[in-house]
Amino acid sequence: MRALTYQGPYRVQVEEKPDPRIEHPQDVVLKVTRAAICGSDLHLLHGLVPDTRVGCTFGHEFTGVVEEVGKEVSQLKKGDRVVVPFNISCGTCFYCQRGLTGNCENSNPGSDVASGVYGYSHTTGGFDGGQAEYVRVPFADVGPMKIPDDMDDESVLFLSDILPTGYQAAEMGEIKGGETVVVFGAGPVGLFAMKSAWLMGAGRVVAVDHVPYRLEFARKFANVETVNFKEVGDIVLHLKELFEGRGPDVCIDAVGMEAEGSRAHRVLGLGLKLEAGAPTVIEWCINTVRKGGNVSIIGVYGPPWNFVPIGTAMNKGLTLRMNQANTRRYMPHLLEHIQKGRIDAKGVITHRFPLEQAPDAYHLFAQKRDGCVKCVLMPHGHA
Amino acid sequence: MPQKTTQRSSRAKNGRAKTRAKANPTLAVDLDPANRPGVPMETAPKPLAGARVPIAHQHAEVPVFKHAGRKEMPPVFGTAQPPKGLSGLLRKAAYAKPDHKPGHWMLLLLADRVDVWEHRLRRSLPWAAPSAAAFLAGGLMWRARSA
Numbered sequence: 001m002r003a004l005t006y007q008g009p010y011r012v013q014v015e016e017k018p019d020p021r022i023e024h025p026q027d028v029v030l031k032v033t034r035a036a037i038c039g040s041d042l043h044l045l046h047g048l049v050p051d052t053r054v055g056c057t058f059g060h061e062f063t064g065v066v067e068e069v070g071k072e073v074s075q076l077k078k079g080d081r082v083v084v085p086f087n088i089s090c091g092t093c094f095y096c097q098r099g100l101t102g103n104c105e106n107s108n109p110g111s112d113v114a115s116g117v118y119g120y121s122h123t124t125g126g127f128d129g130g131q132a133e134y135v136r137v138p139f140a141d142v143g144p145m146k147i148p149d150d151m152d153d154e155s156v157l158f159l160s161d162i163l164p165t166g167y168q169a170a171e172m173g174e175i176k177g178g179e180t181v182v183v184f185g186a187g188p189v190g191l192f193a194m195k196s197a198w199l200m201g202a203g204r205v206v207a208v209d210h211v212p213y214r215l216e217f218a219r220k221f222a223n224v225e226t227v228n229f230k231e232v233g234d235i236v237l238h239l240k241e242l243f244e245g246r247g248p249d250v251c252i253d254a255v256g257m258e259a260e261g262s263r264a265h266r267v268l269g270l271g272l273k274l275e276a277g278a279p280t281v282i283e284w285c286i287n288t289v290r291k292g293g294n295v296s297i298i299g300v301y302g303p304p305w306n307f308v309p310i311g312t313a314m315n316k317g318l319t320l321r322m323n324q325a326n327t328r329r330y331m332p333h334l335l336e337h338i339q340k341g342r343i344d345a346k347g348v349i350t351h352r353f354p355l356e357q358a359p360d361a362y363h364l365f366a367q368k369r370d371g372c373v374k375c376v377l378m379p380h381g382h383a
Numbered sequence: 384m385p386q387k388t389t390q391r392s393s394r395a396k397n398g399r400a401k402t403r404a405k406a407n408p409t410l411a412v413d414l415d416p417a418n419r420p421g422v423p424m425e426t427a428p429k430p431l432a433g434a435r436v437p438i439a440h441q442h443a444e445v446p447v448f449k450h451a452g453r454k455e456m457p458p459v460f461g462t463a464q465p466p467k468g469l470s471g472l473l474r475k476a477a478y479a480k481p482d483h484k485p486g487h488w489m490l491l492l493l494a495d496r497v498d499v500w501e502h503r504l505r506r507s508l509p510w511a512a513p514s515a516a517a518f519l520a521g522g523l524m525w526r527a528r529s530a
Contacts, residue, residue: 008499024441024459050491051474053464054502075433090459091434099426106438106457109449111482116461122474123491126447126461138459141433171421177414200419201411273492304485326421328431333420342409 002379003132004358006056009047012359017057020128020136025072028140030064030082034153035130037061037358037375038161039187040300042366043257044121048270048277049302051110051122059377060086060118061160062130063153066140075141081153082144084137085327086161088116088125091142102324107138113303114324123302131358133379145331148339154346154376155338158188162374163345164330166192166254169298170200172321173250178203180248182239182288184281186214186226188348188374189298190254194222195343197250206242208235210260213371221347229261236287249293251285256299268307279306286313286320297322348374355379448474452481470498 001019004012020029041058043049066080076082088108089101095115096104107116108125116138119129128135137144147156166189173181181197183190186209197205206225207218215226232238240247257277258270265278285295286309295318313320337343350373353361361375416422430436438458445465449456466474477490 007502023462025439026435026459047495050488050495051477052495053466053470054498055464057463072435072439074435088459089431090438091431092436092438094428096431096434097428099421099424101431107459109447109453109456109460110478111450112452113482116459122448122461122464126463128461128463139434141435142431168421171419172424176416177411195409196413198410199413201414276488302488303482304488323424326424329420333418337409337412342412 001133002355003057003128004059004355004377005054006044006052006058007054010045012045012058012362014356014358017055017132020134022068022070023136024138025070026139026141027070028066028073028076028137028144029068030062030084030130030135030137031067032062032064032130032132032135032379033081034157035059035062035132035377035379036157036160036162037131037361037365037377039189040120040256041362043277043300043302045362045366046258048257049121049123053122056119056121057128057132058119059129059131059135060120061157061162062118062135063147063157063160064130064135067134070140073140076144076146081147083147083153083156083159083331084118084130084144085159085164085331086117087143087324087327088118088127088138089142089328090139096142099329100323100326101328102326111303131355131377131379133355143328145328145335148335151339154349156335156345157376158192158345158348159327159331159334159338161325161327162188162348163192163334163343164327165189165298165325166194167196167199167330167334168323168325169193169252169254169296170196170202172296172298172323173197173252173294174319174321175200175202175250177201179250180204180206180243181250181252182206182208182248183224183252183254184208184284185254185256185299186211186218187254190252191218191222191348191373192343193252193254193298194218194224197252198223199337199342202250206239206248208239211368214368214373217371217373235261236284239288243290247288247290247293249290251289251293251295253281253285253295253297253299255281257301259299265307275306276302276304277306279308282306282308286316286318289316289318291316292318294319294321298325349376351375353377354381446471448478450478450480450482450487452483468498468501470494470501473497
């Protein structure tokens with residue numbers, strides 16, 4: 001089959017590789033119909049995630065058609081259209097039983113920091129991802145959700161990751177009605193966090209980024225106020241001033257380890273690798289949010305450590321909440337929001353590419369050119 | 384309900400939050416935490432729909448590492464890109480350490496860089512080896528003629 005493969009930092013290519021096969025009786029093999037490029041795939045592309053091996057196929061947001069079924073799979077049959085959560089979850093372990101499918105302990109031998117994830121290095125289990133013609137999907141009766149017949153794949157594609165991730169980010173902010181919310185990052189996850197904050201009754205939502213077209217997109221798509229942090233002197237003081245000098249009730253980090261905004265963190269984390277990426281936005285969240293407020297972290301950070309002002313968080317009495325999204329539990333609820341027109345999930349798609357042009361898509365997305373918000377690959381064309 | 388920061392007149396771009404909020408028909412649909420799938424984040428234990436026990440154990444036909452902090456292999460794992468070469472040895476050493484040790488992650492990052500160079504070397508061999516041989520032969524011939 002044809003698949004995108006990692007060739008080293010900043011280099012990916014599409015090449016021939018062996019078809020995936022059933023390796024466990026609860027597996028299925030999917031023919032991939034749509035595969036999105038996630039912001040967190042850029043951390044892999046840039047060589048920031050440990051144990052990203054040359055030849056790895058990225059892609060943890062995809063839909064597909066069941067092509068081959070393992071002998072213990074009972075809920076799916078050949079030809080079913082499904083959307084697949086990015087976490088690989090057994091459904092029976094200590095964590096899955098408690099709803100924490102993003103922390104499943106039965107799918108990742110490489111590390112206890114996360115469950116298995118498709119196409120996200122051997123640190124998350126060593127599974128190939130969906131930016132390919134075919135992909136192996138373990139625990140097929142637990143994770144994948146059938147796509148309703150009257151819905152197209154792109155309408156539900158983002159139930160695989162960014163929509164539940166954004167929703168969980170807002171949920172972890174513990175919005176009870178009327179709160180002021182600042183979302184750092186106007187990328188796809190940030191956009192859905194903003195939408196979700198409104199769904200939960202936020203009183204005011206402000207997006208912070210430095211890319212003008214993304215802020216413009218956020219104003220239109222999520223109906224929020226915006227601040228370009230490169231246009232204000234000190235973003236923390238600016239945001240505090242916007243909220244009576246105290247700061248907002250909730251701050252959401254939807255950026256993660258490659259944040260702009262601090263030369264020191266970029267040199268230490270991205271250049272010298274003395275910390276796991278640049279935790280600039282965590283620092284801003286802690287310093288910006290009002291005392292007793294909530295900080296919700298959904299941007300991706302890696303082990304082993306980051307320099308963050310934990311003392312400030314303690315002294316301000318903050319609640320810090322974070323986790324990988326427990327995607328599966330959100331899928332039915334958010335599907336209903338899409339069906340009822342409350343969320344236009346595919347409205348964030350700005351570019352579509354055939355699989356062969358995936359490297360161009362990566363570079364366009366990484367360099368934020370041509371108004372790119374979200375790229376979707378079509379491994380089998382428009383079908 | 385906790386005290387909220389009150390709204391004030393200072394606005395960012397696209398301001399006037401209250402007007403905007405009124406115009407937003409989806410506002411507060413999930414205001415009730417009971418409508419939120421992730422509240423509470425940790426639920427009473429119950430197997431997920433479709434889950435099957437016991438889970439059969441996958442058999443690996445290629446080497447797959449588990450980190451030293453883990454007692455046994457999980458029933459399911461990925462088998463993509465098995466370890467090989469010097470990078471494989473470095474990864475083996477990394478996984479011999481539990482994942483809470485910084486050395487585990489530092490060795491993996493080192494192995495990643497070695498992996499890239501191994502692949503570049505392997506890819507360049509088909510043209511680099513004949514080129515080097517031709518260069519060597521040319522040099523020897525030149526020395527023989529000048530002698």
